[in-house]
Amino acid sequence: MSNPVDPGNSANPYSETMPVEAQLASPKxxxxxxxxxxxxxxxxxxxxxxxxxxxxxxxxxxxxxxxxRRMQCSNNMKQIGLALHNYHSAYNQLPPAYTVDEDGNPLHSWRVAILPFLEQQALYNQIDLSKPWDAPENASVASTLVPTYACPSKEGDPLMTNYVAVVDPAGVFAGAIPTKFSQITDGLANTIMIVETGHENAVHWMSPDEIDLATLLAAGGSDPHVGGGHMLMADGAVKFITNSIDPVVLEGMVTKDGQEDLGDF
Structure with missing residues (x-):
């Protein structure tokens, strides 16, 4: 009979037992x-x-x-300028800043007067021109948006417009008194007809409320866009005027017969 395997025999492969962990297959x-x-x-x-x-x-x-938006706004003012020139061609004068009743009370804005020249004849025909713009008879028209009068950068009520006349005795719009181009002796290219005012001075497009020279000068120009706003000159050109414009120059641009030397504004 053979002798049992001697655990102390170095030849025995199991003489040095491997740890259990080492004997198991390592997981991948x-x-x-x-x-x-x-x-x-x-x-x-x-x-x-x-x-x-x-x-x-x-x-x-x-x-x-x-x-x-600024380009679209400029195009709006160009359309307004063309309408004003066509109105002048038809009546040999510009519209007054606003119409008045027999007692001198303002009724409608110049923006109403030029509607037929903005392809808005049908809307114009619905207006009772003998009644104020906000009378019940004109409520339907007053609630109608005229796209040309809406600056795309303006927020809030779209019926409110930034495009206003500067009402001043020495300006192109002297209240209820119409002006002819021949009376603008400073030159059409040097004289403002319409300004794009700041949003805080916006008015309903039918309203006879505009802006006066003192308000314009106090605002330092207009700020509906970054840095300034558009102004429509009497020759129909649209210029972008910055808020840093010299008030003296701005006042000279409003007056129509002051013979001011505006230089390169």
Whole structure:
């Protein structure tokens, strides 16, 4: 009979017992956790980059939108200028700043008078010109939007307009008294007809309320757009005037016969 295996025999392969952990097959390491970590890091990087790009692009997008609104506003004023010139051609005078009743009470704005020259004849025909603009007889028209009178940058009630006349005895619009181009001796290109005032001075498009020279000068120009606003000159040209304009120059642009030397404004 053979002798049992001697545990102390160095030739015995089981003489040095391996730890149990080492005897078991090692599990394969899962790559799922690594993939999730990599994807998560990539997502965070993408979010961060997207945020940076959005921060860079947003001001540019806003500036582009305002530029488009400013161009549309300029086109509105050009249409108004053309309508005023066509009115002058038809009646040999500009409309008064506002019409009045027999007692001198203001009734309607110049914006009402030029409606037929803005392709709004049908709307004009609905107005009772003998009654105030806000009379019950004119309520339907007063609630109607005229797109040409709406600055796209203006917020709030779309029936309120920024396009107003500067009512002044020395200006193109001297209240209820109409003016002829021949009376503008400073030159049509140097004289303001209509200004785009700040939103705080907006009026209903039918209302005979306008703006006077003192209010215009106190505002330092107009600010419906960044840095200033548009002004319609008597020759029909539209200019963008900054808020930093010299009040003396601005006053000279309003008067029609002061013989001011405005220079390059």
């Amino acid at each position: 390491k899962s790559s799922t956790g690594c993939i999730i970590a990599v994807l998560g890091a990539g997502f965070l990087v993408t979010l961060m980059c997207g945020g940076v790009l959005l921060g860079l692009l947003l001001p540019a997008v806003q500036a582009a939108r305002e530029a488009a």
